Amino acid sequence: MKKLAIYPGSFDPITNGHIDILERGCKIFDKVIVAILHNPDKAALFTVEERIAMLEISLNKFKNIEIDTFDGLLVDYAVKKNADAILRGMRAVSDFEYEFQMALMNRRLNRDIQTVFLITGLRWIFTSSSIIKEAARFGGNIDGMAPEVVCKKLKEKFDLTPPST
Ligand code: COA
Numbered sequence: 001m002k003k004l005a006i007y008p009g010s011f012d013p014i015t016n017g018h019i020d021i022l023e024r025g026c027k028i029f030d031k032v033i034v035a036i037l038h039n040p041d042k043a044a045l046f047t048v049e050e051r052i053a054m055l056e057i058s059l060n061k062f063k064n065i066e067i068d069t070f071d072g073l074l075v076d077y078a079v080k081k082n083a084d085a086i087l088r089g090m091r092a093v094s095d096f097e098y099e100f101q102m103a104l105m106n107r108r109l110n111r112d113i114q115t116v117f118l119i120t121g122l123r124w125i126f127t128s129s130s131i132i133k134e135a136a137r138f139g140g141n142i143d144g145m146a147p148e149v150v151c152k153k154l155k156e157k158f159d160l161t162p163p164s165t
Helices: 016-028 048-058 074-080 093-109 129-137 148-157
Strands: 004-009 031-037 065-070 085-090 114-119
Touching: 004 016, 004 074, 016 031, 016 085, 016 114, 031 048, 031 074, 048 065, 048 148, 074 085, 074 093, 085 093, 093 114, 129 148
Parallel strands: 004 031, 004 085, 031 065, 085 114
Antiparallel strands: none
16 A cells, blocks of 8 residues: 655745654655645745745756645545655754644544654754744855755845846
């Protein structure tokens, strides 16, 4: 039986920390769906379309990944997709309480969907989309923290790209 996992998040934008989780998740599961949440509570820098485009470029080396969007409850989406598990990364102790709460709530809502946690690679333990966006906004060097396309798009967003001659 093929095993399918959903890797949900805002991905505003995707970082190398997310890719690290995906690289390892893809070795455990036959297929991983990267699912962008349409989240009206979180003000996003990039539109969902822009996020999809960056994901497509950043993840094109993976053969067993699909990109999708969802709204509503994550477990309902997981059932719709026939998924076996929700894949989440755990960066530090500070992530634990929120992730624990969410995993337990999801289990209460649907006992058939398991949450699988992977510990984030040490290099990415301090990263988040917000911190990368903040550094980029003020012209900080974020190379190597996010895929190239993301670094480029952030520079464009904040209008830091040198004008072409
Ligand atoms: N490396 C680097 N950064 C990481 C990371 C990793 N491995 N894993 C997470 N992050 C960062 C993200 O970049 C994000 O940063 P930001 O807050 O600066 O944007 C932050 O951690 C939060 O992660 P993210 O996964 O994007 O969003 P979230 O924690 O808000 O969770 C869902 C999103 C989709 C899992 C959750 O909101 C959800 O399931 N919603 C649907 C409704 C639902 O079913 N709720 C649960 C039961 S009621």
